[in-house]
Amino acid sequence: MTLKINGKEEILEKEMTLTGLIKDKGLNGRNIVIECNLEIVPRQTWGKVDVKDGDSIEIISFTGGG
Amino acid sequence: MEDVLKIGGKEIKSRFFVGTGKFPDKAVVRDVLEASAAEVVTVAVRRVDPDSSDENILDHIPERCVLMTNTSGARDAAEAVRIARLAKAAGCGDWIKIEVINDNKYLLPDNKETIKAIEILAEEGFTVLPYMNPDLVDARRMVDAGAAAVMPLGSPIGSNRGFRTEEIVRIMVDEIKVPVIVDAGIGAPSEAARCMEIGADAVLVNTALSAAADPVKMAEAFSKAVEAGRSAYLAGIPERIEEASASSPLTGFLR
Structure with missing residues (x-):
């Protein structure tokens, strides 16, 4: 399936949940927010939400800022 | 009576707010925050880059600090609201520095869009601190919209x-009932002291620290300056007069 992750088009070979996607990206999930098609996905549901073809996903975290 | 700053139901002892951007070495942020004794600390939200080894900034911010996420990158009210909601969902509290900028050269904030964002976010229960172009009328509108403080730029x-907006900020301090925090452009401790001397409630500094040769030492210097300026304001700075006024008695001269 083809989807957009942080603005970049990506092809995923297998089905996965958001938890799987985070793991696949090598992220530990701490202080991360996931927005799927402009909706914030509550952390407790990441394991139940499958990524779908055409999804636009934003994975967001904190950085230094003034 | 202890001199505490109250914002959004929280009592803040340190009137020196610190931004965490642009530090070449993130590990220095903790030392800067310790040296500054800052309690209110700004961070930004960005897309995660899995290919970068970028450390999590939150690892370097002491537990005691109140995180204030900025909405940098927002060009209008809707984008600011989106960023604020993401920050809240990340579980880092509900203090938001609204920053709406669509001017790329001088990075001056858009007060009108900022007011729209305040209305929405204050209604949703955020503690909203807008970064703004100094202006009394707009500041009043921001307070009416639910701002917990206003943060006019110094430059x-x-x-x-430095503090180039003193005349307007002075008027805001006089007229605005929520805390007035000078944010942006302050380059040296003396300028931060000046902000405090005229009655600003706090000062937010980032670049002057991150760009200093010794950011930790500079944080300490700013912290002292902010405290000194505040004490001077509370002490009541005497009026300026045009002519001299002798400090020693004008009688009993040995002549």
Whole structure:
């Protein structure tokens, strides 16, 4: 399936949940927010939400800022 | 009576707020925050880059600090609201520095869009601190919209040009009932002291620290300056007069 992750088009070979996607990206999930098609996905549901073809996903975290 | 600053139901002892951007070495942020004794600390939200080894900034911020996420990158109210909601969902509290900028050269904030964002976010229960172009009428509108404080700029972001907006900020301090925090452009401790001397409630500094040769030492210097300026304001700075006024008695001269 083809989807957009942080603005970049990506092809995923297998089905996965958001938890799987985070793991696949090598992220530990701490202080991360996931927005799927402009909706914030509550952390407790990441394991139940499958990524779908055409999804636009934003994975967001904190950085230094003034 | 202890001199505490109250914002959004929280009591803040340190009137020196610190931004965490642009530090070449993130590990220095903790030392800067310790040296500054800052309690309110700004961070930004960005897309995660899995290919970068970028450390999590939150690892370097002491537990005691109140995180204030900025909405940098927002060009209008809707984008600011989106960023604020993401920050809240990340579980880092509900203090938001609204920053709406669509001017790329001077990075001056858009007060009108900022007011729209305040209305929405205050209604949703955020503690909203808008970064703004100094203006009394707009500041009043921001307070009416639910701002917990207003944060007029001293000069353009990162410019180190100092407290150039003193005349207007002075009026805001006199008229605005929520805390007035000078944010942006403060380049040296003396300028931060000046902000406090005229009655600003706090000062937010980032670039002057991150760009200093020794950011930790500079944080300490700013912290002292902010405290000194505050004490001077509370002490009541005497009026300026045109002519001299002798400090020693004018009688009993040995002549």
